[in-house]
Amino acid sequence: MTEAQFQSQPSTPLTYSPPAFAGIIGLARADITPPLGIYARNWGAARHDAAEGIHRPLTATVLTLQSNPDELPLILAALDLGWWRGREDEWILRSAVIREFRLDTARVMICLSHTHAGPSICRADSDKPGGELVPGYLQQVQDALLRTTHQALQSSQAATITWHYGKSTLATNRDLHDPHANRVLCGWNRSEQADDTLLVGRVTDDDNQVLATLVNYACHPTTLAWDNSLISPDYIGTMRETVETQTNAPCLFLQGASGELAPREQYVGDVEIADAHGQQLGFAVLGVLAGMLPPQTAFEYSHVVESGAPLAVWQRGAAQPNRTLLAQCIDVQLPLKDWPTAGEIEAELRTMSDRALAERLRRKLLVRRAVGDGTSAAIPAYIWRVGGAFFVGHPNEAYSLLQTELRRAFPERAVAVMNVVNGWSGYLPPQELYDEDLYAVWQTPFERGSLEHLIESCHRVLENMA
Numbered sequence: 001m002t003e004a005q006f007q008s009q010p011s012t013p014l015t016y017s018p019p020a021f022a023g024i025i026g027l028a029r030a031d032i033t034p035p036l037g038i039y040a041r042n043w044g045a046a047r048h049d050a051a052e053g054i055h056r057p058l059t060a061t062v063l064t065l066q067s068n069p070d071e072l073p074l075i076l077a078a079l080d081l082g083w084w085r086g087r088e089d090e091w092i093l094r095s096a097v098i099r100e101f102r103l104d105t106a107r108v109m110i111c112l113s114h115t116h117a118g119p120s121i122c123r124a125d126s127d128k129p130g131g132e133l134v135p136g137y138l139q140q141v142q143d144a145l146l147r148t149t150h151q152a153l154q155s156s157q158a159a160t161i162t163w164h165y166g167k168s169t170l171a172t173n174r175d176l177h178d179p180h181a182n183r184v185l186c187g188w189n190r191s192e193q194a195d196d197t198l199l200v201g202r203v204t205d206d207d208n209q210v211l212a213t214l215v216n217y218a219c220h221p222t223t224l225a226w227d228n229s230l231i232s233p234d235y236i237g238t239m240r241e242t243v244e245t246q247t248n249a250p251c252l253f254l255q256g257a258s259g260e261l262a263p264r265e266q267y268v269g270d271v272e273i274a275d276a277h278g279q280q281l282g283f284a285v286l287g288v289l290a291g292m293l294p295p296q297t298a299f300e301y302s303h304v305v306e307s308g309a310p311l312a313v314w315q316r317g318a319a320q321p322n323r324t325l326l327a328q329c330i331d332v333q334l335p336l337k338d339w340p341t342a343g344e345i346e347a348e349l350r351t352m353s354d355r356a357l358a359e360r361l362r363r364k365l366l367v368r369r370a371v372g373d374g375t376s377a378a379i380p381a382y383i384w385r386v387g388g389a390f391f392v393g394h395p396n397e398a399y400s401l402l403q404t405e406l407r408r409a410f411p412e413r414a415v416a417v418m419n420v421v422n423g424w425s426g427y428l429p430p431q432e433l434y435d436e437d438l439y440a441v442w443q444t445p446f447e448r449g450s451l452e453h454l455i456e457s458c459h460r461v462l463e464n465m466a
Contacts, residue, residue: 256416260399
């Protein structure tokens with residue numbers, strides 16, 4: 001490169017301010033561990049129906065965000081629960097929060113961790129062994145969520161969220177081509193690279209004391225499976241404990257776009273493996289925290305020191321975090337597959353004697369009821385701008401392409417993408433996978449191209465918000 005060519009290159013800004021938000025922030029937590037004996041059959045291969053013990057408690061953690069104390073809050077709730085099988089069950093919980101705090105729907109995100117070792121949260125399971133406990137448990141969760149949100153708002157204070165990206169190798173690709181058949185299995189695929197991005201937010205007060213840690217990571221909590229009969233948050237419980245022991249502050253987990261991502265070692269009954277996974281992720285979170293600049297701090301190019309080489313000296317300077325809060329909910333119209341109607345699936349289910357196949361049909365029926373019998377469905381996406389960060393939540397299980405594309409488009413922002421937010425219907429795999437005999441493809445009610453349409457729709461909103 002000639003000197004003239006070098007001088008014509010576009011200059012990179014010689015300052016770095018981490019994505020941040022300064023405002024009024026509150027946080028509180030409640031225990032939502034269910035009673036023993038509740039219906040908790042999450043796997044078709046399971047031989048038990050009811051929970052027989054507790055591995056670690058389940059929690060509800062609520063974060064509230066305001067630019068000033070007089071503003072209506074944004075409410076982000078993280079619950080150690082699996083997924084919504086009944087549309088009405090989800091709405092009963094969320095609408096209670098909306099009514100209690102007089103908010104519009106765009107300002108509330110209830111994010112489920114997607115543990116596969118949790119209790120049923122479907123009232124339709126009331127006729128199952130232990131199912132009679134489900135309605136009362138859902139009321140317990142609702143009461144805890146309202147109480148905890150009030151506590152978060154009452155304890156809110158001036159604070160700053162600062163974000164930083166890191167990595168964790170816990171998540172691996174789980175779409176494995178069957179070596180003996182023309183199909184794709186759900187299991188470790190060592191030949192495919194997984195998105196290992198870890199996003200960490202640190203909440204600090206005006207004295208720079210840590211008030212909370214936010215962790216956004218994409219990895220299915222499927223360590224514990226059919227041989228496990230204990231209620232568990234899976235790896236998330238030990239991850240929180242690992243981080244909280246070092247920070248002395250609550251840790252809030254947000255499940256990322258993990259459609260094809262899961263731990264290498266999974267489908268076990270040994271809770272020690274889930275705990276080891278949690279430590280692995282927890283240590284990665286602590287590593288990110290250790291590498292963060294102090295709150296409201298920038299990193300700026302200062303000068304050159306001529307030594308054995310010309311040395312560029314960077315120094316810390318002051319940064320002013322952004323105070324912008326914006327919230328929007330959009331409906332993305334997604335095409336549906338040509339599936340049987342709910343009535344036709346019910347008729348097939350009545351004649352099905354195989355337990356595992358019957359479980360698949362029951363799940364298909366609930367999905368069909370959730371999206372309706374039409375040819376398309378309006379699927380919501382909840383998008384917030386929180387200072388220098390974006391939060392993108394949606395009710396389905398998107399593949400990691402959703403988060404990698406949005407983060408690629410907005411490299412100067414922290415982009416937290418969350419699956420299983422305010423509902424659940426099915427998977428959103430990339431369009432090229434629709435030619436495969438793949439669980440995520442035959443489970444989803446959505447037609448080819450739906451994930452890409454969601455990405456485009458969210459990208460347009462983020463551009464406007466930016």
